[in-house]
Amino acid sequence: MSQPYRLDTGGRINRAKPLRFWYDNQGYDGFEGDTLASALLANGVFLVGRSFKYHRPRGVYSAGAEEPNALVQLETGAATEPNRRATEVELYGELNAASQNCWPSVKYDLGVVNSWFSRLLPAGFYYKTFMWPASLWTTYEKFIRRAAGLGRSPMEPDPDHYDKTHAHCDVLVVGGGPAGLQAALSAGRTGARVILADDKPEFGGALLSGRDVIGDAPATEWVEATVAELQGMREVTLLPRTTVTGYYDYNFLVANERVSEHLGPRGRGEAPKERLWKIRAKQVVLATGAIERPLVFADNDRPGIMLAGALRSYVNRYAVLPGRRIVVLTNNDSAYLAALDAKDAGAAVEIVDTRTAPAGELVDRARSAGIPVHENSAITGVNYRGGRVRGVEVMQLDSDGRGVRGVGDKLNCDLVAVSGGWTPTVHLFSQAKGKLRYLDDEHCFVPGERAINNRGFEVGACRASWSLETCLREGAEAGAAAALVTGFDRAEPAPSPAAPEPAQGPLRPLWILPTVHPVGRGPRKHFHELHNDSTVGDIELAAREGFVSVEHLKRYTTTGMGTDQGKTSNINALSVMADLQGAAIPAVGTTTFRPPYTPLTFGSIVGHDRRELFLQKRKTAMHPWHEKHGAVFEDVGDWKRPYYFPRAGETMHDAVQRECLAARTGVGMIDASTLGKIDIRGRDALKLLNMVYTNAWDSLKPGRCRYGLMLNEHGMVFDDGVTTCLGENHYHMTTTTGGAARVMNWLEEWLQTEWPHWEVYCTSVTEQWAVTTITGPRARDLLASLADQPLDDDAFPFMSMQEFPVAGIPARVFRISFTGDTAFEINVKARYGLALWEALAEAGKAFDLCPYGTETMHVLRAEKGFIIAGQDTDGTVTPMDLGMDWIVSKKKGDFIGRRSFARTDTAREGRKQLVGLLTEDPAFVLPEGSHVVEPLREKPPMNMLGHVTSSYLSPNAGRSIAMALIRDGFKRKGQTLDVSLMDGSSQRVTVTDPVFLRGEK
Amino acid sequence: MLLIECPWCGQRDQTEFHPHGEAHIARPEDPDALDEAAWGDYVFFRKNPKGLHYERWVHSHGCRRWFNVMRDTVTDHIHASYKPGDPKPELPITADGGDTTGTPKT
């Protein structure tokens, strides 16, 4: 029989649209409007999962985001998603879900042995394993990994795409129940820009699950009218299926919209699966409602036990009556509504009420409906067989509620509905640094003082306002007040309609129900936390072992650390703690609520920022040529730079060796466009150069270049480069590739904050100029073939710049060198960069021109002992440590970093200094970063001297070369030291000058 | 995420800005006149208050101007933003006890 637990009428499902779906490879039928959970219950599927630690069978426990049990693996293959709450998954045609954390099947799970060995899995089990002998860890780890776990993550790339959007609004209303709808309505009527977000597909909140009346019509009619009015407002955005997951400073909230998930992987077409909203709101109205609090009794985790509110929701909203004989266990009046609705839908119902003398309108109604009420009673045991509850044992409570007496009364049933009252959903309020306050009468935390930057209101059940009329009134008032604060001065609350409902009396503050055994002993478990299998006994054990702080308790027992974040368990855990400590709940305190409220998918967080859109790629004008000629690229910052240009069959080593030789013996060419370039102008430009560089710049004539070192105020080198005087008060500064932005900011910060009265203008021109450097003994001849210009040393001396056309392209040619050989850096406007490079490549054929990449550039500069700032320096190195005293002016006056040279630590003996290292084995290349030690001893401690900063095989020196920063390096030249290697061996080295090739510039 | 008032551009998301540490630390006029301790204080030592902090920010993804912010490190409340060279504001900022961000007194 199809859907044996479906009611014939009622509910918000669309009976005209039946949907076929699959669960654990078996086909079932449901309707549009179902959740996976309601459809499974309609089909009599009660056992839906195995618990995390003990692998106990579990069933659907709730009807919403708080679900701790019914986690499923949704869909298969690339589209699969683990740990989805069946209570939140909307049913669609051909939906395919599977139970998880069980093997071979949910019904016959071998992991259930964990349950028999539960004494081996006490609270703090994971922590304790770390204290056991480490050698056994590999054994434990395998056991733990197999035993504990949830669903499986997908192994293939996600076929869906995800969107992100930013939004600003005057009033954001979180929660679309009666209070939230009223808030949105009042604010919307003023013309304020309003966003209303609700995690369900339909607005209405609890009204959709109940049988309330507003005015003199069913509440759902009021919901429809209100939503229709909101839809007609131009400035109102309605976001159903949207969970606000995070509330951050200054009313910045993150929400996840499930745009097309309900259409299924085959039905969503081009639509994004989810959309992440980043919302900045002037006012935030929290109408987040409340979550029902369970009662904790012996074996309270069996399939067929669910929250009373969930039962009501399944009956009224989904037209599913998930039991024929239902026992409602409660300490309050609200569960009577569930009992009455279930009775009305055709179930046999009995109520077990822990209160000594329950009374009032609802109790009377239940009694007159023929529902037996067992007063002052508790469930002390559950008869569980064949996948669901078969009955319960009920006993009379002692007057203090800590014990039971009499003979157990056996009640037959197939469903137990539980209510321990309601817990306001304060997660977002608490995330936003709001202070919680404990209401003694209501036995719950509610929002107290808001954080100063997070302005707004809380309305309805999330502040323990339980009656419908109060919710409607508070919502209307808050919506108007929020609009008023944001500048809509004619705001007034929407009228609050009457909403008659029976009054509810107080609850009995008893949540942990005793058995004949003390709680935590005996054969039965009291689960306060279903998701992570944490029991009241675990809390007691944790307390005995000294974990009394609530934050320690949480981590030790893993209470609240599951994917449901303890939405149903939190307050019960606190009450057990409070009881053990003989303190009140507010004295025990709460743990901090952190985002996200419900888990976000990685897809949603990532959005479009993946693959080629993950990170920008900066490419030079010559990039197409490099690609065409087989360059292997290296990432330098965001730049793609040619690393080397391998020829057919060459390894990186082969290519670099060839490039190095060619550049030294003939002519080489490198794309140097990525060097940072800053155009500096203004009356005080020279003053700036004198402050930021260590050397003096006054004598630099137009057309001449000078190398400079830049220090921070600590006296440490952080960048270097060549700056050229272009004319009066006009300079062209170059920086390292990686330091370009840093240097630009450095200059700007000093100019804007320290010397705002100076007239200097800095403009980044890195991308305006394409730079091709040619170097080597034949570089001059190559350039001469493309430029009608005298290029000899007299006409165009070293460290000068001239402007003349090269291959017909206007160029600034700098005769500077990073290789130590004759070199020309030819700068042309970026759009001519490729043309120039191609012209040089063509003309270069007659000169055996060799294009080379960054690795060869590094080898060539190291052969000459030129440093790379950031590689041979690390923020602790002064110019003197580099042996570059010559560049530090003693005469020019102050500059940044100068005063720090006189600091005791900077001036002391024994600083690390830059030297060369030659290995005993000339073919051995030291790994960069290796430690240099005084001759190696048998055993530690070694006398550590420093580390290798640069190391290469130099074909021009005919051997390996290395640079290192070592203590007292200059004094050690000629000494023999050891470099210890990762494999435990060592290499003998001789300390030298860091210049490995002499001669020609 | 903070909402920061750039004195030139107005209120923008924190992601458009970078913090640059404590504000109002002037570079000494004559560094040589400072003894080792005083120079070390200038170079290395910064306040880390629980409460009001004057700090420098740059609108790096906006106008690229530097400015100062007066922020409470406990509540993350920004009481004021002002241009470099402007005097340090003091609390309370406005006559009604609120501040320049328009936040009324609590």
Ligand SMILES: [Zn+2]
């Ligand atoms: Zn700005």
